[in-house]
Amino acid sequence: xxxxxxxxxxxxxxxxxxxxxxxxxxxxxxxxxxxxxxxxxxxxxxxxxxxxxxxxxxxxxxxxxxxxxxxxxxxxxxxxxxxxxxxxxxxxxxxxxxxxxxxxxxxxxxxxxxxxxxxxxxxxxxxxxxxxxxxxxxxxxxxxxxxxxxxxxxxxxxxxxxxxxxxxxxxxxxxxxxxxxxxxxxxxxxxxxxxxxxxxxxxxxxxxxxxxxxxxxxxxxxxxxxxxxxxxxxxxxxxxxxxxxxxxxxxxxxxxxxxxxxxxxxxxxxxxxxxxxxxxxxxxxxxxxxxxxxxxxxxxxxxxxxxxxxxxxxxxxxxxxxxxxxxxxxxxxxxxxxxxxxxxxxxxxxxxxxxxxxxxxxxxxxxxxxxxxxxxxxxxxxxxxxxxxxxxxxxxxxxxxxxxxxxxxxxxxxxxxxxxxxxxxxxxxxxxxxxxxxxxxxxxxxxxxxxxxxxxxxxxxxxxxxxxxxxxxxxxxxxxxxxxxxxxxxxxxxxxxxxxxxxxxxxxxxxxxxx
Numbered sequence: 001x002x003x004x005x006x007x008x009x010x011x012x013x014x015x016x017x018x019x020x021x022x023x024x025x026x027x028x029x030x031x032x033x034x035x036x037x038x039x040x041x042x043x044x045x046x047x048x049x050x051x052x053x054x055x056x057x058x059x060x061x062x063x064x065x066x067x068x069x070x071x072x073x074x075x076x077x078x079x080x081x082x083x084x085x086x087x088x089x090x091x092x093x094x095x096x097x098x099x100x101x102x103x104x105x106x107x108x109x110x111x112x113x114x115x116x117x118x119x120x121x122x123x124x125x126x127x128x129x130x131x132x133x134x135x136x137x138x139x140x141x142x143x144x145x146x147x148x149x150x151x152x153x154x155x156x157x158x159x160x161x162x163x164x165x166x167x168x169x170x171x172x173x174x175x176x177x178x179x180x181x182x183x184x185x186x187x188x189x190x191x192x193x194x195x196x197x198x199x200x201x202x203x204x205x206x207x208x209x210x211x212x213x214x215x216x217x218x219x220x221x222x223x224x225x226x227x228x229x230x231x232x233x234x235x236x237x238x239x240x241x242x243x244x245x246x247x248x249x250x251x252x253x254x255x256x257x258x259x260x261x262x263x264x265x266x267x268x269x270x271x272x273x274x275x276x277x278x279x280x281x282x283x284x285x286x287x288x289x290x291x292x293x294x295x296x297x298x299x300x301x302x303x304x305x306x307x308x309x310x311x312x313x314x315x316x317x318x319x320x321x322x323x324x325x326x327x328x329x330x331x332x333x334x335x336x337x338x339x340x341x342x343x344x345x346x347x348x349x350x351x352x353x354x355x356x357x358x359x360x361x362x363x364x365x366x367x368x369x370x371x372x373x374x375x376x377x378x379x380x381x382x383x384x385x386x387x388x389x390x391x392x393x394x395x396x397x398x399x400x401x402x403x404x405x406x407x408x409x410x411x412x413x414x415x416x417x418x419x420x421x422x423x424x425x426x427x428x429x430x431x432x433x434x435x436x437x438x439x440x441x442x443x444x445x446x447x448x449x450x451x452x453x454x455x456x457x458x459x460x461x462x463x464x465x466x467x468x469x470x471x472x473x474x475x476x477x478x479x480x481x482x483x484x485x486x487x488x489x490x491x492x493x494x495x496x497x498x499x500x501x502x503x504x505x506x507x508x509x510x511x512x513x514x515x
Contacts, residue, residue, distance in 0.1 A: 003506050006063035007070045008077065013056025015078045016085070018169045020050035022160060023089065026153055033148040037108040041092035042149070049085045069502065075166060076495055076503035079132065082165055083491065086128035087121065089153050094118035114145040117476040126483050131157030132165065133494035134373060136241030136338035136468020137459075137486065139476045143246050148227070154242045155231040161494075162238025162268070162373035163208050167201050193276050204272045207279065211237050215264045222260040224252065232339075236261055239268040239373045241338025241468035249328075250341040255320075258328050258341055269295050269335040271371030290409030291369040294379045302363050303330040309356045329469075334363035336374040338468025345458065345471025348450040357454045357471065364465040365432075375466030375493050377432060381425040384408065388422035431497045435489065436464055442485040447473065463489040 023046035030038040066074065094115050100108050118124045123139040130137045131154050138154075140146055146154075160168055193200045215233035220226065228244060235242045245251035249261055267275075274292050277285045287293050307326035316322045325342050332339045344352050344360070367376020391406050398404060406413045413421065439460035447456065455471035462469050463486040474486065492500045 003073065004064060004066070004070050006060040007066045008074045009056045010060035010063040011066060011074045012077055012081065013053045015165060015169045016049050016053030016081065017057060018172050019082050019165055020046045020053060022156060023049065026149065026156060029152045030149040034107055035147050035149045037096050037102050037106040038093050038147060038149040041089050041096055044092060045088035048088060072499040072502040073506055076499040078165060079495060080491060083129035083132050084125050086132055086157055087124035090118040090124035090127055090150065091121055093147065093150060112145055114140050114142045115147070117141065122480060122483055123476055126487055127154065128157060129487050129490050131242060132161035133466050133490045134158050134162045134238050134240035134375065135463060135466040135490045137463055137470060137474045138242065141476060143244055151231055151244045155234040158238045158240030158242050159234040162240055163204060167204060193273050203276060207272055207275045208237070211267055218260055218264065222256045223254060224257055236264040236337060237268045239265060239335050239337040243339065248340040255324055258324055261339060262328060262331050265331050265335040265337045266299065268337065268373045269368030271369040273371060290383065291379050294383060295368050298366065298379065299331050299334060302334060302359065303327045306330045306356060306359055309359065313353055313356070329360065330363055333360045333467055333469055334366065334368060336364065336367050336376055336465055336467045340469060344469065345455045347472035348448065350452055354454045357458055361458055361461045364461045364467045367465060377429060381428060384421055384425040385429060388418060388425065391418060428497055431501065435492055435497065436460060439464065439485050439489045443482050446479040446481045460489060464493040466490060466493050
C-alpha cells in the first residue's frame with residue numbers, strides 16, 4: 001500500500017485553512033454580544049489553525065492528485081485535527097475568564113464553574129469533536145452559563161459539521177476535478193445532485209441555508225426567543241443537538257415548541273438530493289424514494305412503540321404528554337439530533353425502564369437517510385442487510401442456474417451487485433458493533449459499577465451514532481479514559497468507520513507494527 005503522504009499533507013492544510021475562516025466569522029458575534037474578552041481567543045485560534053494549514057499547504061503544494069486511499073486518510077485526519085484545534089476557543093476563553101487580564105471595558109465575567117471545566121484541554125477537545133461530528137454530548141455542566149460567543153461556536157461547529165467540513169472546503173475552494181469528488185465521497189457521501197461536484201456542493205449549501213432560515217422563522221413563530229431560535233435552528237437541521245440550555249428544548253416548557261422542532265429534525269434526516277427534487281416540485285419523492293419512505297415509516301413505528309412502552313410504565317401524567325414525549329424522543333434519537341425534553345437516565349438512578357432505553361438505542365443505531373446530516377448505520381444499510389439476508393437465505397434453496405435479482409428502491413441488483421453491497425453493509429455493521437462493544441467495555445471498566453448496563457450502552461451508542469442524548473453518565477466529572485473512549489467513538493461514527501480503519505492501518509504500516 002503506497003500512500004502519498006505529501007498529497008495528504010497538502011489537502012489537510014487546505015481544509016484547515018478553510019475551517020479557520022469559521023473562527024474569523026465568529027468574531028463579530030463576540031462584538032455584537034459585548035463579549036470583547038473573547039475576541040483575542042478567536043483571533044489566536046484562527047491564527048493557529050490557519051498557520052498550521054498554510055504551512056502544510058505550502059510545504060506540499062507540488063503534490064500529486066489524490067486517490068481513494070489518500071482521500072480516506074485525509075478525511076480521517078482532517079476530522080481529527082479540526083476537532084482538536086476547534087477546542088482552542090474553549091480553552092482560551094476559559095483561561096481568559098480565570099486570569100482576567102483585560103481592562104473592565106472588555107467585559108470579562110467573574111468566575112464561572114461551567115466555563116472553568118474547559119481549562120482542561122481534554123474537555124475542550126471533547127466539546128469541539130462533539131460539535132464538528134454533530135454529536136451534541138457536552139462537557140458543559142450548565143449550558144445556560146456559557147458565554148454567548150461559546151454558544152455560537154458550539155452551534156456553528158455543529159452546523160458546519162452536519163453538512164461536512166470537506167463539503168465546506170470544496171464549496172469555498174471550488175476546484176473541479178476527481179480530487180474534489182474523491183474527497184467528497186470519503187466523507188460518507190456518494191449521491192450527486194449535478195454532474196459537477198462543485199455544483200453539487202453549492203446546491204447542498206443553498207438547500208442547507210434555506211432550511212436553516214426556515215427553521216429560525218418557524219421557531220420564532222411558535223414563541224422561541226431569537227437567540228434560542230438561531231442556535232436551535234442551526235443544531236436541529238444539522239441533527240446535532242447542542243442547546244443553549246441545560247435542559248435542552250424542555251427548558252421552554254412549551255408543547256408547541258416541542259412539536260415545531262420535530263419536522264426540522266425530520267428535514268435533517270432526508271438526503272439532500274431528495275430535498276432538491278422535492279423543492280423542484282417532484283413531491284412523489286416523499287414516498288417513491290426508498291430511504292425517505294423508510295424515514296417516515298421507521299419514525300412512526302418507533303414512536304408508537306415508545307409511546308406504548310411509556311404508557312404501560314405510567315411514566316407521564318397524560319396521554320398527550322406521553323405521546324409528545326415518545327414522538328419527540330424517538331425522532332430526536334433516530335434522526336441523531338439529540339435534543340431532549342425529559343430525563344432518560346440519571347447516571348446511577350434509573351428513570352426510564354430498560355425496554356424504553358434500548359428501543360431508543362435501536363433508533364440511534366439505524367439512523368436515517370444516507371446523504372443527509374445524520375449519523376448511525378444509515379437506513380439504506382439497514383435495508384440492504386435485511387433484504388440481502390433474506391435473499392441469501394432464499395438463494396440456498398435456489399438452483400445454481402437460477403437468475404435471481406434483488407429490488408432495492410429504484411434499482412434492480414444482479415447477483416454480483418447484491419453480494420458487493422451486502423458485504424459492504426455487513427462489514428460496516430460488524431465493525432460498528434465491535435467498536436461499540438469496546439466502548440461499552442471501557443466505560444464499564446472505568447465507571448462505578450452502580451451505573452446500569454443499559455445506560456452505559458446508551459451513552460456509547462449516542463457517541464458512536466453522533467446523537468448527543470445521554471443517560472446521566474457523560475459530563476466533566478467522568479474519568480479521562482471514558483472521555484477519550486467517547487471521543488474515539490464520535491470520530492469513527494462520523495466517518496462511518498472505514499476511513500478511520502484505513503488511517504490506522506497506514507499508521508501501523510508506517511510504524512512497522514505489522515507487515
